[in-house]
Amino acid sequence: MIQGRGQVAKPQRPCYNRGVTIKQPSPDWTIPQDWGHYTPTDHRVWDHLFDRQTRLLPGRVAPEFLDGLKRLDLTRPGVPDFARLNERLMALTGWQVVAVPGLVPDDVFFTHLANRRFPAGNFIRRPDQLDYLQEPDVFHDVFGHVPLLANPVFADYLEAYGKGGLRALDHGAMHKLARLYWYTVEFGLIRSGDGLAIYGAGIVSSHGETLFALDSDSPNRIGWGLERLLRTPYRIDDFQQSYFVIDSFEELLTTTLETDFGPLYHRLEGAADIPIDAILPDDRVFSRGTQSHVAAERQPA
Ligand code: HBI
Numbered sequence: 001m002i003q004g005r006g007q008v009a010k011p012q013r014p015c016y017n018r019g020v021t022i023k024q025p026s027p028d029w030t031i032p033q034d035w036g037h038y039t040p041t042d043h044r045v046w047d048h049l050f051d052r053q054t055r056l057l058p059g060r061v062a063p064e065f066l067d068g069l070k071r072l073d074l075t076r077p078g079v080p081d082f083a084r085l086n087e088r089l090m091a092l093t094g095w096q097v098v099a100v101p102g103l104v105p106d107d108v109f110f111t112h113l114a115n116r117r118f119p120a121g122n123f124i125r126r127p128d129q130l131d132y133l134q135e136p137d138v139f140h141d142v143f144g145h146v147p148l149l150a151n152p153v154f155a156d157y158l159e160a161y162g163k164g165g166l167r168a169l170d171h172g173a174m175h176k177l178a179r180l181y182w183y184t185v186e187f188g189l190i191r192s193g194d195g196l197a198i199y200g201a202g203i204v205s206s207h208g209e210t211l212f213a214l215d216s217d218s219p220n221r222i223g224w225g226l227e228r229l230l231r232t233p234y235r236i237d238d239f240q241q242s243y244f245v246i247d248s249f250e251e252l253l254t255t256t257l258e259t260d261f262g263p264l265y266h267r268l269e270g271a272a273d274i275p276i277d278a279i280l281p282d283d284r285v286f287s288r289g290t291q292s293h294v295a296a297e298r299q300p301a
């Protein structure tokens with residue numbers, strides 16, 4: 001359990017995990033990782049997913065991600081022991097990983113991020129769920145999210161996002177700010193040399209989406225803008241129809257820190273959402289998608 005800054009004390013609310021409603025296990029929703037409970041099958045699932053992704057990622061992922069994997073010693077086999085991982089992570093950027101049973105309420109999630117704690121699911125998917133899982137498990141959360149937390153700039157961005165999330169809750173603007181998280185932290189692309197690379201955890205932890213996000217002619221790839229993202233809905237049930245491209249993590253951090261979100265939310269209340277696959281006249285277009293993936297899905301063979 002986690003001691004210290006930013007304890008969350010809220011009335012008990014239900015939390016959905018693997019199809020089951022679970023009880024709030026502690027004031028801040030953290031639980032012991034209990035590393036010893038992982039079975040040999042659990043470790044084999046981790047190793048399988050890990051090998052598959054690390055074979056695919058070089059040349060496709062932002063170099064900061066691979067650097068983080070190495071510096072955090074995540075290349076050793078088996079589900080990582082958070083205590084060991086946290087020693088390295090804490091020394092590099094002051095972040096910690098804490099175990100949670102599954103999705104936690106928004107205010108709890110943001111309070112953790114605002115205090116440089118990343119909540120990670122402590123369960124791992126079953127061998128028959130390698131490619132699709134609704135809930136974030138330890139592979140998505142630790143392999144997908146934690147390597148970039150070893151990068152000081154990205155680490156500061158996620159803390160700033162958590163603080164912004166708590167303010168967004170006060171403004172009733174959570175569903176808008178969630179779009180920034182989705183299109184950066186989960187599904188972001190970044191310019192790399194002459195081309196693009198992935199950095200979003202939802203992509204880097206997925207074999208299929210790693211290929212789709214970079215190589216498919218179906219999705220749009222568009223230069224990001226804060227307001228642009230806040231106005232664009234997203235889908236959680238399939239590959240993205242639009243990916244947004246940042247120039248650098250510094251740009252993401254600086255823009256987030258320098259924007260006064262209060263007036264922006266106020267202005268956006270009157271603005272219509274942008275259709276999920278639209279390209280606007282002033283978008284910086286890296287590639288205009290055919291959306292053939294979506295068309296194929298709507299037309300059963
Ligand atoms: N809980 N464990 C967990 N992981 C998440 O990514 C998460 C969450 N609760 C809320 C939440 N995400 C969303 O509000 C963010 O995606 C914005």
Ligand code: FE
Binds near residue numbers: 144201
């Ligand atoms: Fe995630």
